[in-house]
Amino acid sequence: MSLTDPVVHDIVLVGGGGAGIRAAIAAVEADPKLTVAMVSKVYPMRSHTVSAEGGAAGVVKTENDSFDLHAFDTIKGSDFISDQDAVEAFVKEAPRELLQLEHWGCPWSRDPDGRVATRTFGGMSTPRTLFAADKTGFHMLHALFQTSLKYDRIVRYDEQFVTSLIVHDGAVRGVTAIDLHSGKLLPIYGRAVIICTGGAGKVFPFTTNASIKTGDGMAMAYRAGVPLKDMEFVQYHPTGLPGTGILITEASRAEGGYLFNKEGDRFLSNYVPTKMELGPRDLLSRAIIEEMEAGRAFEGKHGQYVHLDLTHLGEKKINERLPFVRELATKYVGIDPVKQPIPIRPVVHYCMGGIDTDINGATPLRGLYAAGEVACVSINGANRLGSNSLTECLVFGAWAGKHAAQYVRQGGSDSSPAPESIARDEWARIERTYLQDHKNGERIATIRHEMQDAMEKGCGVYRNGETIQAARDKLLTLRERYGRISIDDRNRVFNTDLTAAIELDFMLDIALAMAEGALRRTESRGAHQRRDHKGRNDQQFLTHTIAHRTEDGPRLEYRPATITRWQPEERKY
């Protein structure tokens, strides 16, 4: 038998990163009896929050700052399709959450007087980004994880790979997970489920994202009938290391770094003259691509690049504020930023889109909540500002946890377990879909690489109808070829060949939703720039793209973005 006895908790949480752990703590604090199963395919402290570097934004210091200013920066950064009610709620809650992290021991960098220090991030009009040197995500995640250890009612299911949501009678009842240690399928029942599995950067070949960022939670929800929102908006971070795509934090520009082309020009004066290096990410990434196309970039063995110059900051400041940047550049490209400029190029970084949720983290499926990068509320619209996402994990993680707890207290999805056959059927599906031995079957790595290649060509920084269409067609072919995969590993214990196959299955769904959204949005907004449809079209597209999964591919509809106090205006910096 390939199933183990089911376990039952009040809330089942999928994902143990920043948003997930925050949700778990909020849930157990909201109700003294409730238990949370925290289910993750890795140990929680391995989650990708760990790689975030630069900081977390919030109006903690009110001198020269206000909620309205943070809200406006965020809305303008989003190219005006964030939901303004959500943004307003978010900025108001942000300082409280950042201070909560301080009370949980997060080693925020400090001013000489002992208060938390702040730096200015791209698109933010004042220094409001808290940071822990340049390892903010690492410190936040470990502070959260270590704090979570004191709650016995947060029950960890480490290294359990969730394969599907259990849905019965129109409500979510739990998940099925492959226990990597035994290889058996474990049904985990609950009266509410929270998804915090992060983004899907791995659908692209060149990304800052960790290998685990395969859009699992998005795909599971999508398959359970929950729509995905705004999937066409994928952020390129302007400064990644050529070759590996390793992130060089925006904090290096916040601390005073410059970008230069090969002619020695600080070329951003031609693109974002008022903000220069502290312009928003979408505009900076485009500027770098333009420089490359104009022949003003350097050529290297990993393609074109420009320079990020920190040499004028001096060794002391670099060691104090940007030690990780120094470590990464030295180790991975052999450049000591104290002495030489760092080669950088734009790299896929963040999904603005995700599972369609409201401000409380609730999705259209009864009992299902989501928060963090996996979700789309939307506060990020067409382009997220740097340092809003870590705060987003905290604010919306906490709200999702709290509201899921409330839902459970009010009865939740019926506590009687869904029929056992659901888990049995899921195991049968796994065997049928992933474990069949096709003669001359395809390797999953081949399909994965072709998918990533198609997405880079079709859905990169600049797009046009033809290239998106080609990517979409390619994805449909790959989906068909996926039916003939053959994996090498048919053992039970820690079968990462199997989990990689499931991840690829998830990613093919996500990639198609991205391509379809990009194809149908015939305008340019934020991170979605069409060469065949230049400029924003507010008449038609001040809307969210809502994608429903069907057998014939994504079915799209559009929902107006919520505008409260800030009317769309030309986005200039």
Place this chain on the structure above:
Amino acid sequence: MSDKMKKLTVTRYNPETDSAPRTQTYEVPYDDDTVVLDALNHIKDQQDGTLTYRWSCRMGVCGSCGMNVNGVPKLTCATFLRDFEGDITVEPLANFPIMRDLVVNMSDFMEKLKRVKPWLIPKEEKSIDEGEYLQTPRQLEAYRQFSMCINCMLCYAACPVYGKHQDFLGPAAIALGHRYNEDSRDGARAERNKIIGSGEGVWECTFVGECSEVCPKHVDPAAAIQREKLANVLDKIKSFILPRGSSR
């Protein structure tokens, strides 16, 4: 990638079919940028999908990909093939039970970590509305280094004491306990001391210092252990020479 080739001899162990670990040799192309993890990924993608190991961030911060490379505990995402002459052996981290191939069972650490209470237990309670606890850069500096632990387990793989006595709390757990003890906001050293100062704690350490040698983040757990030993001794002396508080 260039056409330079390198041989990797990798530990294989499948609990379902093997009675003991064995080795298998693969050949991989590499250039100056190739790390051991890239080589493993190349094998898994192109040659043998059954090869099993953990990895995630491939930038030295998630702590997943620790393995023994030519006998030394390393993060494989930060270990370059170019730095080795001749063939390379890749083994699971020493001192841990092997689950499969290069994946070890680290449940023991997860239990121990919890026992040192690695969370802030504030000296004074303060509500969020009252704002942050003040902490000067100098006070931050007192524990910052010990907060850099990524739980990669390299120190346990290098520790000869842990190799012999699995009840030893070990370098990372003690370093993380020490991190909170040294935090100006925290007031629970006495509580943590019950475990850190116990027989399974600092007194098992024979100060070999291998843990600090292999630590990829320069946490220096050996220093944390020494400082906790000293603090323990001072506590004992104090309790011996100072008069006990009256019960009034």
